[in-house]
Amino acid sequence: MTIQQSYELAKQQFADIGVDTEKAMQLLDSLPVSIHCWQGDDVAGFEKQSGALTGGIQATGNYPGKARAPQELRADLDLASSLIPGAKRLNLHASYLEAEGKVERNEVKPEHFKNWVDWAKQNQFGLDFNPTYFSHPLSAEATLSHSNKEIRDFWIEHGKACRKISEYFGKELGTASVMNIWIPDGAKDLTVDKAAPRQRLVEALDEIIREKIDPKYHLDAVESKLFGIGLESYTVGSNEFYVGYATSRKTALCLDAGHYHPTEVISDKISAVMPFVEHLLLHVSRPVRWDSDHVVLLDDETQAIANEIIRNQLFNRVHIGLDFFDASINRIAAWVIGTRNMKKALLRALLEPTASLREAENNRDFTTRLALLEEQKSLPWQAVWDMYCERHNVPTGSNWLAQVRQYETNVLSQRA
Template identity: 55%
Template sequence: MENQVKQAYEAAKSLYAQHGIDTDEVLKKLAEIKVSVHCWQGDDVKGFLNKDGELTGGISVTGQYPGAATTPAELREDLEQAFSMIPGKHKVNLHAIYADTDEQVELDRIEPKHYENWVKWAKEQGLGLDFNPTCFSHEKSSDGFTLSHSDPEIRKFWIDHCKASRRIGAYFGEQLGQTCVTNVWVPDGFKDNPVDRMTPRKRLKDSLDEVFAEKLDPKYHLDAVESKLFGLGSEAYVVGSHEFYMGYGLQNDTLICLDAGHFHPTEVISNKLSSLALFTNGILLHVSRPMRWDSDHVVIMDDELLEIARELVRHDLLPTTHIGLDFFDGSINRVAAWVVGTRNTIKALLRAMLEPVDALKSAELQGDYTLRLALTEEFKTYPFGAIWDYYCAQQKVPVREQWIAEIKTYEQEVLLQRDKSFV
């Protein structure tokens, strides 16, 4: 297999070289890209601070595949297994509810010490950490409102939680030497038509101003805000709309998070990148697959994923774009879901980096749309798979579908042992 992979790579390398594409350099650049892998795929967004709590906030995970992580140690074990099959060194995206502590602590009182085991583990694994306040699945969010709540005491609780989350994110960045992005998303909204759309948005703006008032070193910490079109229980009106957060992010130099599943079914985030990039210093992405709007399916290498990758590569946006994943599927092996989604995201970036971008731009500028179309189509069958196989071998992770057998072994030896009915 090793010789076959090498031979196929050399043959593909020569083909790409004819168009001025240095595949060795491409793989060096690819290895520098970090994808933020979301921890919540591993346990169906339950977390560890309130294990018996109901999942709310318009979030729903379907399926009861055995082996979901039930402790921080199990979740880290599963993540290690996933990363052993994913080329490159990446990041883990934590939600606040994934604290690793025996202490009974409320969300507005969380501190870096409650995540120290995550920091220690990330150092050992050579990983970065990102963070998110958890403004859902809590008694103080049961009516669907948090930072825009009409009750000042409840609003203060969520403000304090977000403040605490930012400090934890800054701690992650300082300890790991990698910038931590702390992303604020809230589920606030009405199920049916509201009379007053303005006042909740005014409250949300004021709350965010208070949350972000403390200045943190951007070397270690960046803030982001995330919009949504609608959610379960907020079908008629979401306080934090795209327009709201675009305005807020631009006015306050805060990263704007584009989630692939948070827009109208006919909208795509790939088409928004070039516009947003002209007015911001960076972008946060939540790459997902909205099969039926925000259904958060495992990322596959479909047209939209490829278009996202192409936009990032063609316009040199990778240095200022933070790529995170956001899907959760409880109907399949959860570790495999991480592997499939992350490998596909990296594959799409590789495929975009293996396109003759300069030649395509030149043809377009000269009005040679025939050449643009013809070259684009021909490159769809160029042997990027041979480059990917070589990259996986180079990074010492399984080549092609070899990882599936490893996942099956891990399932038998680890995941099924967690469920007594399968032992």
């Protein structure tokens, strides 16, 4: 049976429960997923400085072929994006700048990202951005919450400089860049004064976002964390801190799937915070035990995240980004697997008979609700996904893997 024939059968089955597959695919085209650049080079970046990753950042594994230069990373992204259907964005860190010599982080400028903008234009990508508050000599103790004003001011200047770069992205590409602020500040052991660092962080963030930027070009976001390696006892930027900051300062709030207690999930938090924030940024990842940033699977939580976005029609308020870095497998394959899984989850959510489910729920007919939820799991959503891939000239099934393997033989294996 051909893909077209399978799709026509699936189309009718979904029509029988009131779901328009053509409309679902059309809506999926309007939901870009922001692919994170740091999967391709193990979060190393392209600064002219050496040193290990710090701030609780770890990429484990030594699979050959990681990108060593911007040109290599963009080539790897070209292949990955050609194997992922639909709208895409790219999420960059400030440490991925391109400059002739060493540029201090408080001196990064839009011109250092011109090649990325040119690449994004050619590929019809939007760009998102992140200040890099880790892996730097001045981040060893703390950044925006540091008690030393000179160090704190350095990182404030970095944040301001990054907002200008984010605004530049938005103006050049015609789509708002979401700039996410995450810092690794905290303490390994017992902390007596937890209030003072948080007050300093409030003041530093206020100074960073003081200048108003048109949201048509740039959106500020803040991201919490439960704890980090070496910061096991106290995290300055906790969940409660940033929920309060985002709601009071009208910034976007970032929910990272790995930044909570092992039994917590971010899918349930989406509807809890949306009445209070205009924009929500999601970092979809897969925590194993905790924030280990494994490749995103098409698992229950990924599906639940997609369901919340679609069921509540948060198309223009939720920004979907990915955050994982696995150096134990082919890095390009990791991008493809994780991003395709996120898009599959969104498609499955769009194929849900939400109106019928909501009607049953409002009528307190929980029997029908449960029956419909379970029966739809057996519907042929895969046939719709295959048609979506074919319409975007992207391989179906695991056929994409052959191209990755060929690229590994021809290109990745040649990298020292």
